[in-house]
Amino acid sequence: MPHLLIIGGSDAGISAALRARQVNPALEVTVIVADGYANYSICGLPFWLAGETADWRDLAHRSAGEIEDQGIRLLLKRTAQAIDPTGKTVAVVDEDGRSRRMAYDKLVIATGAVPARPPIKGLEQPGVFFLRTMGDGFALQELLAVQSPTSAVVVGAGYIGLEMAEALTRRGWPVTVVEYLPSALTTLDAPLGDLVAEELRGQGVTVATGVAVQRIDPQGSHLLVSGSGGFRAQANLVLVATGVRPEARLAAAAGIETGKWGAIRVSQAMETNMSDVYAAGDCVETYHRLLERHDYLPLGSTAHRQGRIAGENGADGQALFSGTLGTQVVQVFDLVAARTGLRDAEARQANFDPLTVQTEVWDHKVYYPGAHRLYVRVTGDRRTGRLLGAQIVGHRTAEVSKRVDVFATALFNHMNVEALNDLDLSYTPPLSTPWDAVQVAAQAWMEKRAPDCRNRL
Ligand SMILES: Cc1cc2nc3c(=O)[nH]c(=O)nc-3n(C[C@H](O)[C@H](O)[C@H](O)COP(=O)(O)OP(=O)(O)OC[C@H]3O[C@@H](n4cnc5c(N)ncnc54)[C@H](O)[C@@H]3O)c2cc1C
Numbered sequence: 001m002p003h004l005l006i007i008g009g010s011d012a013g014i015s016a017a018l019r020a021r022q023v024n025p026a027l028e029v030t031v032i033v034a035d036g037y038a039n040y041s042i043c044g045l046p047f048w049l050a051g052e053t054a055d056w057r058d059l060a061h062r063s064a065g066e067i068e069d070q071g072i073r074l075l076l077k078r079t080a081q082a083i084d085p086t087g088k089t090v091a092v093v094d095e096d097g098r099s100r101r102m103a104y105d106k107l108v109i110a111t112g113a114v115p116a117r118p119p120i121k122g123l124e125q126p127g128v129f130f131l132r133t134m135g136d137g138f139a140l141q142e143l144l145a146v147q148s149p150t151s152a153v154v155v156g157a158g159y160i161g162l163e164m165a166e167a168l169t170r171r172g173w174p175v176t177v178v179e180y181l182p183s184a185l186t187t188l189d190a191p192l193g194d195l196v197a198e199e200l201r202g203q204g205v206t207v208a209t210g211v212a213v214q215r216i217d218p219q220g221s222h223l224l225v226s227g228s229g230g231f232r233a234q235a236n237l238v239l240v241a242t243g244v245r246p247e248a249r250l251a252a253a254a255g256i257e258t259g260k261w262g263a264i265r266v267s268q269a270m271e272t273n274m275s276d277v278y279a280a281g282d283c284v285e286t287y288h289r290l291l292e293r294h295d296y297l298p299l300g301s302t303a304h305r306q307g308r309i310a311g312e313n314g315a316d317g318q319a320l321f322s323g324t325l326g327t328q329v330v331q332v333f334d335l336v337a338a339r340t341g342l343r344d345a346e347a348r349q350a351n352f353d354p355l356t357v358q359t360e361v362w363d364h365k366v367y368y369p370g371a372h373r374l375y376v377r378v379t380g381d382r383r384t385g386r387l388l389g390a391q392i393v394g395h396r397t398a399e400v401s402k403r404v405d406v407f408a409t410a411l412f413n414h415m416n417v418e419a420l421n422d423l424d425l426s427y428t429p430p431l432s433t434p435w436d437a438v439q440v441a442a443q444a445w446m447e448k449r450a451p452d453c454r455n456r457l
Helices: 011-023 042-050 064-068 134-146 159-170 190-202 249-253 300-314 344-349 400-412 437-449 451-456
Strands: 003-007 028-033 072-076 078-084 089-094 099-103 106-109 113-115 152-155 175-178 206-208 213-219 222-227 232-235 237-240 244-246 277-279 286-288 293-295 328-332 335-341 354-362 373-381 387-395
Touching (some): 003 011, 003 300, 011 064, 011 072, 011 106, 011 300, 028 078, 042 159, 064 072, 078 249, 106 300, 134 237, 152 222, 152 232, 159 175, 159 190, 159 328, 175 232, 190 206, 190 328, 190 335, 190 373, 277 300, 328 400, 344 354, 344 373, 354 437, 373 400, 373 437, 387 400, 400 437
Parallel strands (some): 003 028, 003 106, 028 072, 106 277, 152 175, 152 237
Antiparallel strands (some): 078 089, 089 099, 113 244, 213 222, 222 232, 286 293, 328 335, 354 373, 373 387
């Protein structure tokens, strides 16, 4: 029986294993997982740490038993140490240090990512945390359980930093968020990032932007966080959330080609340059559907889709990854912020002729209680009218994710901004308006591009 070996048991690895068994139920499938938590949703860690999800066990997408019921062999607490692509074996060590070689016919590498370690002095000391694995979550929870709330500093105002700023606030901790760039949530343009910063401040979080944190020093029972422009903050807990880098060392050591940020190079079939070796998830470069080239865009949604493709092809299938648009969404207290596709500067860099228009609309009919403002930025190509991207910020009840997904679907299908107007979108006063916010934003874009188009609306 052919043997598909998978290194990594999170979103990409388990998706690959499940799909491979679906495509070929006779295939022998083994998943090697470095820790004891196969298929846990690390995306849920901030909500467990906030106390909103009561039990960490509920973060499992599936239990180990459910995975094994699919005929998948799970080897937990085993670490792959070396790949020999010529002999088609992987050296695996267990938690007692015993090593063995496992043979494969096809291999999927799904080793994910690790937190980026910015050049800050003092990252090694107690009280400084990163958040990536279930183990990281347990370490942080241990401190939160014994330490009465004093003060916390979150370094990095990306989506994980902001989710954790909210989680710590919910646990009663005064929080300061420090960001190197000039606005919060820099996956969005500054005017929308500023709305997110305003929400944070409104919820009692201190936000310092444009500050490069330089060092973290012990100071009595506290830590002192210092940065550029005279920034200083005392904390008992420092969470560093400044992005991730691909965990591709194993692949690189085996001679597998890597690219941006050291991520594994793959084709749209998720094949590496080594025969019978596939890779998926946060350890790989991702094909961008609009840019028509690979980029590094690590996301759980993408890891699931890529893992499925790698698994199908590892079972002799013919699947192709259709690409990412970088679609993402995050809830920050009472706001939801989302984006898909390219922002103005990214589109310009990719040789488009972008026009970006921001529109402010009601999320639903104002006569129905609870209407809120939605802020929608649409980017399109001035020359061709093609939709290139959208960003939205709105209240958490404002169906922001539905709307960004409409834009994502339009982008996936290479639609023009104008074509958004022709979509048959749903309407009921408590949830939307007869022209949905997506269409109002598209109309505003069209008007700006060619003011005389108003007559056609
Ligand atoms: C706090 C947090 C919140 C997030 N929220 C979101 C969100 O809302 N939406 C979203 O789309 N994404 C989110 N993400 C990102 C998402 O979790 C990742 O994109 C996703 O987990 C990537 O899956 P992966 O399988 O590629 O890698 P990982 O989840 O990093 O898993 C890697 C796997 O490989 C194993 N491994 C590594 N090296 C070895 C080895 N040598 N031997 C054996 N096993 C090995 C690890 O044990 C693990 O099982 C979030 C991430 C975090 C940390």
